[in-house]
Amino acid sequence: MKLDTSELDNFIDEEAIWDIVNRNAVQDPVRIRDILDKAGEAKGLDLAEAACLLQVEDPELNEAIADAARRIKHAIYGNRIVLFAPLYVTNECSNRCVYCGFKETNTELIRRTLTSEELKREVAVLEDLGHKRLLLVYGEHPKFGADWIAETVRTVYETVSEKSGEIRRVNINCAPLDVEGFRTLHEVGIGTYQCFQETYHTKTYADLHPTGHKKHFLWRLHAMHRAMEAGIDDVGMGALLGLYDYRFDTIALLAHAAELESRFGVGPHTLSFPRLEPALNAELAFNPPHALTDAQFKRLVAVLRLAVPFTGLILSTREGRAMRRELLDLGVSQLSAGSRTYPGAYTDPEYDRPDVQQFCVGDNRSLDEVIREIVQHGYIPSWCTACYRLGRTGEEFMKLAKNGFIQEFCRPNALLTFNEYLQDYASHATRELAEPFVRAEVANGPEKGRQVLMERLSRIEQGERDLYF
Ligand code: SAM
Ligand code: SF4
Numbered sequence: 001m002k003l004d005t006s007e008l009d010n011f012i013d014e015e016a017i018w019d020i021v022n023r024n025a026v027q028d029p030v031r032i033r034d035i036l037d038k039a040g041e042a043k044g045l046d047l048a049e050a051a052c053l054l055q056v057e058d059p060e061l062n063e064a065i066a067d068a069a070r071r072i073k074h075a076i077y078g079n080r081i082v083l084f085a086p087l088y089v090t091n092e093c094s095n096r097c098v099y100c101g102f103k104e105t106n107t108e109l110i111r112r113t114l115t116s117e118e119l120k121r122e123v124a125v126l127e128d129l130g131h132k133r134l135l136l137v138y139g140e141h142p143k144f145g146a147d148w149i150a151e152t153v154r155t156v157y158e159t160v161s162e163k164s165g166e167i168r169r170v171n172i173n174c175a176p177l178d179v180e181g182f183r184t185l186h187e188v189g190i191g192t193y194q195c196f197q198e199t200y201h202t203k204t205y206a207d208l209h210p211t212g213h214k215k216h217f218l219w220r221l222h223a224m225h226r227a228m229e230a231g232i233d234d235v236g237m238g239a240l241l242g243l244y245d246y247r248f249d250t251i252a253l254l255a256h257a258a259e260l261e262s263r264f265g266v267g268p269h270t271l272s273f274p275r276l277e278p279a280l281n282a283e284l285a286f287n288p289p290h291a292l293t294d295a296q297f298k299r300l301v302a303v304l305r306l307a308v309p310f311t312g313l314i315l316s317t318r319e320g321r322a323m324r325r326e327l328l329d330l331g332v333s334q335l336s337a338g339s340r341t342y343p344g345a346y347t348d349p350e351y352d353r354p355d356v357q358q359f360c361v362g363d364n365r366s367l368d369e370v371i372r373e374i375v376q377h378g379y380i381p382s383w384c385t386a387c388y389r390l391g392r393t394g395e396e397f398m399k400l401a402k403n404g405f406i407q408e409f410c411r412p413n414a415l416l417t418f419n420e421y422l423q424d425y426a427s428h429a430t431r432e433l434a435e436p437f438v439r440a441e442v443a444n445g446p447e448k449g450r451q452v453l454m455e456r457l458s459r460i461e462q463g464e465r466d467l468y469f
Contacts, residue, residue: 005226021248023051045307047258050254050306053306054303056299081334081335081381083335083367084134087119089119089137090138094139095175097208098209099240099243101359102139103282106280109280114152118344122346124165126346128425134171136149136172138172140212150184153172169385182226193234196237197256200253200256204243208243221256225263237256237257238253239253240276242290246290257271271304272315279359304331316339335374338367371426380418381414413468419460
């Protein structure tokens with residue numbers, strides 16, 4: 001059945017969301033334990049249950065929530081973590097999002113749009129560091145329509161660096177397009193289409209997005225419907241935390257996910273929960289009107305892990321090192337690393353300064369340093385793109401994920417891609433640390449498939465690349 005997106009309304013009923021938040025503010029330990037028991041079976045949570053856990057203040061119950069999230073994370077995702085880098089293609093923007101350094105009124109920001117040659121150079125630098133998955137990021141400007149964005153995606157896929165690096169999955173974070181525009185992106189082979197609603201509270205949204213195309217709340221709210229209608233199976237959603245009450249925006253985000261699931265049979269592939277960070281000439285970002293404490297933020301991530309156990313949770317370098325490490329255990333399944341948030345900043349040191357970035361980055365370490373810490377923490381870094389390339393996306397992926405597929409396929413694929421990284425890109429220190437780690441992971445992993453995995457790992461050591469299950 002074809003979906004007529006022009007007939008969609010605001011399915012986020014604000015009164016109903018507030019009602020759910022308020023009715024579940026009372027803390028009944030028996031109910032909380034019951035909810036955690038249900039969450040432990042990886043069945044997810046309804047909105048009322050999520051709202052209840054989100055507001056738990058008791059330290060012991062909070063620890064029980066964190067514990068449940070760690071167990072679900074481990075049971076479903078094991079100890080692998082997917083890595084990617086953002087690549088900013090243009091910071092030209094005709095919107096005036098009050099909190100963003102790229103807003104049109106920020107005349108101090110040097111505007112830059114990468115040419116095809118500059119884009120290739122940025123990609124080659126990221127490839128030479130070992131990246132295989134990129135998130136392309138764009139300001140919104142009438143100059144840059146779907147065809148132009150598609151061309152940049154094509155350029156990225158076609159760029160192969162000297163060290164035999166290639167980008168195997170290009171995800172996109174750009175302003176919402178119409179169905180035709182999304183179809184153009186789908187045809188050029190994007191992975192996930194990502195777009196954050198920022199806040200689901202319409203009055204706050206209107207205040208913070210006064211002009212430009214982005215002021216149309218519903219156009220943005222229906223973006224994922226249009227993307228899915230156009231055949232993009234994997235969509236990534238999020239809320240920018242700090243703009244409005246985090247309890248409202250978290251429950252609304254889950255309601256948005258539930259709406260997609262009921263309409264398309266599959267919810268979002270990933271969720272993001274960026275916290276507002278200081279940005280050039282964006283006063284509001286220095287003093288978020290609804291800042292969350294670290295404790296509230298960690299609980300939010302744990303609750304998302306329990307509420308949508310099979311949905312990827314993405315963490316950017318907005319957060320600092322210690323927080324990133326903790327959230328890894330609580331539920332995050334994808335991390336960006338070594339990020340720069342200015343077009344050209346990977347190749348041109350002139351643009352690698354904190355004052356020109358879109359927002360302040362909290363973790364400035366290189367990819368190799370991040371990897372070393374991940375391994376020390378017992379995780380396998382992964383650049384696997386097998387599912388996307390074998391058509392295991394959307395509903396198909398979710399079906400497999402619910403049947404233990406992640407442990408059976410994703411884990412060996414993580415080890416294969418990590419071994420490629422160790423052969424081609426790792427520093428001496430990382431290799432010394434990681435080689436025994438990989439051997440131990442193979443020896444201590446499931447016996448089923450071990451022989452084939454060992455054989456493929458040694459084929460990689462002999463020079464073969466891009467092997468996956
Ligand atoms: N221009 C497109 C849009 O607005 O959807 C995509 C690119 S925009 C750079 C990507 C995201 O950055 C936004 O959706 C917003 O959530 C986030 N962002 C903007 N300003 C930020 C800030 N000061 N701190 C943290 N994240 C911010
Ligand atoms: Fe432009 Fe996006 Fe920044 Fe808004 S958030 S000013 S649309 S780049």
